[in-house]
Amino acid sequence: MHDIRAIRDDPAGFDAGLAKRGVAPQAAALLAMDEVRRARIADAQALQTRRNEASKEIGKAKAAKDEATAESLMAEVAGIKDRMADCDAAAQQAAAQLADALAALPNLPDATVPEGADEDGNVEQKRWGTPRAFAFTPGDHADLGPALGLDFEGGARVAGARFTVLRGGAARLHRALGQFMLDRQTTENGYAEVAPPLLVRDEAVFGTGQLPKFAEDLFRTTDGRWLIPTAEVSLTNLVREQIFAETDLPMRVTALTPCFRSEAGAAGRDTRGLIRQHQFEKVELVAVCAPEHSDAEHERMTRAAEGILEALNLPYRRMLLCAGDMGFTARRTYDLEVWLPGQQRYREISSCSNCGDFQARRMDARYRPAGEKGTAFLHTLNGSGLAVGRTLVAVIENYQEEDGSVTVPDVLRPYMGGLTRIGAA
Structure with a gap:
């Protein structure tokens, strides 16, 4: 299995190693999958941050007897919960897609391995x-x-x-x-x-x-x-x-x-x-x-x-x-x-x-x-x-x-x- 961080650090080197194996370039596609995965994780984290903030605001609204604001914030929190579940599922799907793609690729040859097709x-x-x-x-x-x-x-x-x-x-x-x-x-x-x-x-x-x-x-x-x-x-x-x-x-x-x-x-x-x-x-x-x-x-x-x-x-x-x-x-x-x-x-x-x-x-x-x-x-x-x-x-x-x-x-x-x-x- 390959380390996506290493591919991110040197995509050209990764593709060069695959080329010695006769495998077409893969770094761009892998990094695109990784970007989707990271974006969905970031979305989930942002929603979690907003959910925490809204929960605190609900307490303040209730303390101020502002029921309208409290109800609005509770509705927002409920919606955030659903959106977070969707983001988590999307992140897991993207991670699985990336893992499958990485698992299908052969190891990179050592620098001392000679070129050759067979x-x-x-x-x-x-x-x-x-x-x-x-x-x-x-x-x-x-x-x-x-x-x-x-x-x-x-x-x-x-x-x-x-x-x-x-x-x-x-x-x-x-x-x-x-x-x-x-x-x-x-x-x-x-x-x-x-x-x-x-x-x-x-x-x-x-x-x-x-x-x-x-x-x-x-x-x-x-x-x-x-x-x-x-x-x-x-x-x-x-x-x-x-x-x-x-x-x-x-x-x-x-x-x-x-x-x-x-x-x-x-x-x-x-x-x-x-x-x-x-x-x-x-x-x-x-x-x-x-x-x-x-x-x-x-x-x-x-x-x-x-x-x-x-x-x-x-x-x-x-x-x-x-x-x-x-x-x-x-x-x-x-x-x-x-x-x-x-x-x-x-x-x-x-x-x-x-x-x-x-x-x-x-x-x-x-x-x-x-x-x-x-x-x-x-x-x-x-x-x-x-x-x-x-x-x-x-x-x-x-x-x-x-x-x-x-x-x-x-x-x-x-x-x-x-x-x-x-x-x-």
């Missing part, structure tokens, strides 16, 4: 690892998967397209990956483990920015709750409508949860395999901090995600997203893309974003800076540490053998009961 404008920051040189032509996980326990047909029979049943070695490797990631983030990277709700209220989904604009991307239950598209929703909203002491910051939490997304990519794209599923598991990282620490926290979170890939010895690259490719709530985002030899290209496996105070304003999440009387909005950050299904894809493709089996990465073997390889399910 993924072609993203900038590579670094690469880690060398892609494996295979003595055979590596296969795609969608082709290798059925023999390992990726039951695409079973998932489709049970639930429809973009659902998969995991069996045998694939299921165990998937579980091992999730547990390894969660252990690494909690024991080495300082994130506290949380087991959050998978169903949330409207307010929670609004707070992290999925509502109102992206309702069609979500699954909703018959009682009006939403299945979380990511644990970011549950974890970030733990701070909603609260005021924290600066000494409580930073707060770092993580969770391994199922995630549910109705939107699974453009039609015809990634229809094979595990890349885009309606249901998947992910280890989510969320950090909440004071504004002056959020850039450093963003780097720290991204390194926590990169550490998983490095421990698994999976080659990857870090991409700084351009303004046109960033998510709605982000002001700066790094994507981590893992090398998939079956596709001969890098694919996204993690996205780490600094949202600034954008989500905190929607949630009314604040802190009290040390030595100050007032409060300020927190900064929130979120990232994948990592998406478990996509990591399973990366392990299958990078660790595949010519006979169709998959070597288990060293760090996962303790989670696999010592197994060094998985084969046919």
Whole structure:
């Protein structure tokens, strides 16, 4: 959510930020709505002042036995009461209209975010690892998967397209990956483990920015709750409508949860395999901090995600997203893309974003800076540490053998009961 006072102070800067996002200028329309709101509030205040004055005059008229004047003033007060109700209603309507308009606009990109309309404008920051040189032509996980326990047909029979049943070695490797990631983030990277709700209220989904604009991307239950598209929703909203002491910051939490997304990519794209599923598991990282620490926290979170890939010895690259490719709530985002030899290209496996105070304003999440009387909005950050299904894809493709089996990465073997390889399910 944007601060109308900041827009009032620098309307040109606000429109310039939106322009980087490919959004038309909005400041003039927003300020016009705000002017209507402020005018109605001023009208109500003026009427209240006159009502107070008239009430005093009624007392004076009655004391002077001037009943005609007293009755006239009482009639005026009654009329003012009705007009005040109309002004209050108009002010509330104008405030709601302004709030809706502000809620529909994306976060402004940080000054360091490059220009660009889509993924072609993203900038590579670094690469880690060398892609494996295979003595055979590596296969795609969608082709290798059925023999390992990726039951695409079973998932489709049970639930429809973009659902998969995991069996045998694939299921165990998937579980091992999730547990390894969660252990690494909690024991080495300082994130506290949380087991959050998978169903949330409207307010929670609004707070992290999925509502109102992206309702069609979500699954909703018959009682009006939403299945979380990511644990970011549950974890970030733990701070909603609260005021924290600066000494409580930073707060770092993580969770391994199922995630549910109705939107699974453009039609015809990634229809094979595990890349885009309606249901998947992910280890989510969320950090909440004071504004002056959020850039450093963003780097720290991204390194926590990169550490998983490095421990698994999976080659990857870090991409700084351009303004046109960033998510709605982000002001700066790094994507981590893992090398998939079956596709001969890098694919996204993690996205780490600094949202600034954008989500905190929607949630009314604040802190009290040390030595100050007032409060300020927190900064929130979120990232994948990592998406478990996509990591399973990366392990299958990078660790595949010519006979169709998959070597288990060293760090996962303790989670696999010592197994060094998985084969046919």
